[in-house]
Amino acid sequence: MDLRLKKQSDFNEVFRKGKRSYSKNLALIYIKKSELKVGISVSKKHGNAVKRNKIKRLIRAAYYPFLEKLPNYHIVFLPKTGIDFSYNDLLDDIKYLLKKEKLIDEENFN
């Protein structure tokens, strides 16, 4: 099952209609749909291709443990610019955001 959000039109819909939530390093945008799909959008302002790829990999690795517990939403992660990212910071941010928006039940954590 492919859980990646791919299509330009889907991204546009999420950006236009989605609910936004912010943490220190990340923005989370989501919209309720019939299936679960997760995408990442990294701006060109983050630097060259190597740096952008690195950020995408870190985010992907960080949300992966929660993937099976998420309900049916289209979700886009949007990292902020001007920050040095690390895996642990992103993990904390994602936990905080998912809890804050009640996308995951308390008892399902850990």
Next chain:
RNA sequence: UAAGUCGGUUGUGUGACUGCGGGGGACGGUUAUGCCGUUCAAUGAGGAAAGUCCGAGCUCCAUAGAGCAGGGUGCCAGAUAACGUCUGGUGAAGGUGACUUUAAGGAAAGUGCAACAGAAAACUACCGCCCGAAAGGGUAAGGAUGAAAAGGCGAGGUAAGAGCUCACCGCUCGGUUGGUAACAACUGAGGCUGUGUAAACCCCACCUGGAGCAAGAUAGGGAUGCGCUAGAAGAUUGCUCGUCAUGCGCAAACGCAAAACGUCGCUAGAGCCGAUUGGUGACAAUCGGCGUAGAUAAAUAGUCACACUAGACAGAACUCGGCUUAUAGACCGACUUACUUU
């Protein structure tokens, strides 16, 4: 030992666990050479993958031809599939030297431009010098300007001067020798005249159809309507000619289909590594070995441990050959100059 020149290699590594991409094996499910699931062991970014500046392959443009225009290259010889690349040489410039740099054809085919200053920027003559009573004539040594001023310097010569004459240097034309050639050396003649700019137009020689994998293929039938009809139409940079009649182009009910962000193209290629031989070298030939990413919102990550020099620049997107640009360091080889010692 110090300072320097040139060339080459490398571009964090190791282990454990959890993951990702594409392919393969085994097993299972299913009507299926397909699809799905489980599992196993292998495999998975660069020297520049970058910029897209050249050159090729490949694909399409009904034909792919000719001429002009346009564009490119520009010392000579070679290498190469090809090139604007590379190698070896020649000339010029720089450096004590190792060595480096070099878009380096033609200005006597023609045209243009050379601001300001200066008499004059190319058929020169203001001041000056000389002859002369003057009118006028002969001159270009000296002067000032400028980036550039009419071969340079010395001697003779003269009314004053001047290649007017002579020596040396430079230039032009010719000869001999060496070299495949660019060219070099030697030598003879001419007396000297035409400054610079061709990365200004241009001339000469050679090369050149256009677009690009977002190319293109996967399917091509079609009642009927409209347009075009040989100075028309065609996705083909422009113009002319040639070529295209089982006419062409556009729209299109209907019909076909698993379907168009899919599938193929998509990775074995002028391939890489090693040795030998030929060549100054680029490179070529022969022999042996290797099987080495193929994604499509796009795969290399996370955690822990250890090592050291504490990790720079940076991510394949059809594929090669170059060029250019970015780059922390580490290592190897050849050579030069200076000093010291033998």
Next chain:
RNA sequence: GCUGAUGUGGCACAGACGGUAGCGCACCGCCUUGGUAAGGCGGCGGUCACGGGUUCAAGUCCCGUCAUCAGCU
């Protein structure tokens, strides 16, 4: 990925053929007004995106780099 175009004062733009970089708005000072705006006069402000080359001389010609903006599925 491929193909093009553009970079000139703070902002929008000129600058065919190489020869002292200009215009408008903005800004500053003065005049005008009781004061402001408008108007008038004067002035400031540029490594012509960056680095090389050709030329006596480059914003202009040639080569490379960087940035920005378009188009092609």
